[in-house]
Amino acid sequence: DGGITQSPKYLFRKEGQNVTLSCEQNLNHDAMYWYRQDPGQGLRLIYYSQIVNDFQKGDIAEGYSVSREKKESFPLTVTSAQKNPTAFYLCASSLIGGGTEAFFGQGTRLTVV
Amino acid sequence: SQQGEEDPQALSIQEGENATMNCSYKTSINNLQWYRQNSGRGLVHLILIRSNEREKHSGRLRVTLDTSKKSSSLLITASRAADTASYFCACRSQGGSEKLVFGKGMKLTVNP
Numbered sequence: 001d002g003g004i005t006q007s008p009k010y011l012f013r014k015e016g017q018n019v020t021l022s023c024e025q026n027l028n029h030d031a032m033y034w035y036r037q038d039p040g041q042g043l044r045l046i047y048y049s050q051i052v053n054d055f056q057k058g059d060i061a062e063g064y065s066v067s068r069e070k071k072e073s074f075p076l077t078v079t080s081a082q083k084n085p086t087a088f089y090l091c092a093s094s095l096i097g098g099g100t101e102a103f104f105g106q107g108t109r110l111t112v113v
Numbered sequence: 114s115q116q117g118e119e120d121p122q123a124l125s126i127q128e129g130e131n132a133t134m135n136c137s138y139k140t141s142i143n144n145l146q147w148y149r150q151n152s153g154r155g156l157v158h159l160i161l162i163r164s165n166e167r168e169k170h171s172g173r174l175r176v177t178l179d180t181s182k183k184s185s186s187l188l189i190t191a192s193r194a195a196d197t198a199s200y201f202c203a204c205r206s207q208g209g210s211e212k213l214v215f216g217k218g219m220k221l222t223v224n225p
């Protein structure tokens with residue numbers, strides 16, 4: 001089945017640690033996105049990528065890093081520089097060209113303990 | 114900054130009634146999209162309207178776009194309890210960027 005998969009579903013991190021969230025898609029999409037969602041809030045764009053080996057900062061990139069070494073994969077690292085990392089993280093992908101929908105993973109809930 | 118802003122932020126209606134949500138945005142867009150999110154899940158695409166379109170239908174959904182007012186509305190007719198969810202508008206700006214920016218969302222509750 002084609003789709004976009006995020007793992008793990010739940011993640012716990014100690015303060016001061018880096019943690020990496022996985023996002024994989026087999027839809028042959030060029031564009032991939034990472035969003036952060038806080039309780040009762042909308043989605044805020046962290047990073048997005050339009051092509052392999054290239055990515056752009058979104059509105060809240062500070063404290064996060066990404067890589068796009070393969071078309072299928074767009075991992076997000078939450079670094080210790082992110083002061084308030086507890087949130088729901090959503091990954092999405094889409095075809096490029098602008099006139100297409102985005103497909104979302106089921107999200108990763110990160111909690112700092 | 115968030116491109117789209119939904120209004121109202123929360124709406125509670127009875128089954129069978131229609132629900133209307135509005136979205137305002139700031140810059141020129143290539144297209145505007147509406148998504149639905151059930152609690153704790155990923156978003157699901159509902160409908161896309163291009164900047165040169167004024168109205169679009171899909172089942173019980175009707176979307177309008179007014180580029181002069183930089184606004185869109187989503188109408189859900191004959192609502193069902195299963196329509197209870199959060200609804201988001203999202204914009205792709207003109208200029209070739211694939212950046213997709215979401216609004217804060219609107220919580221719809223349909224009471225049986």
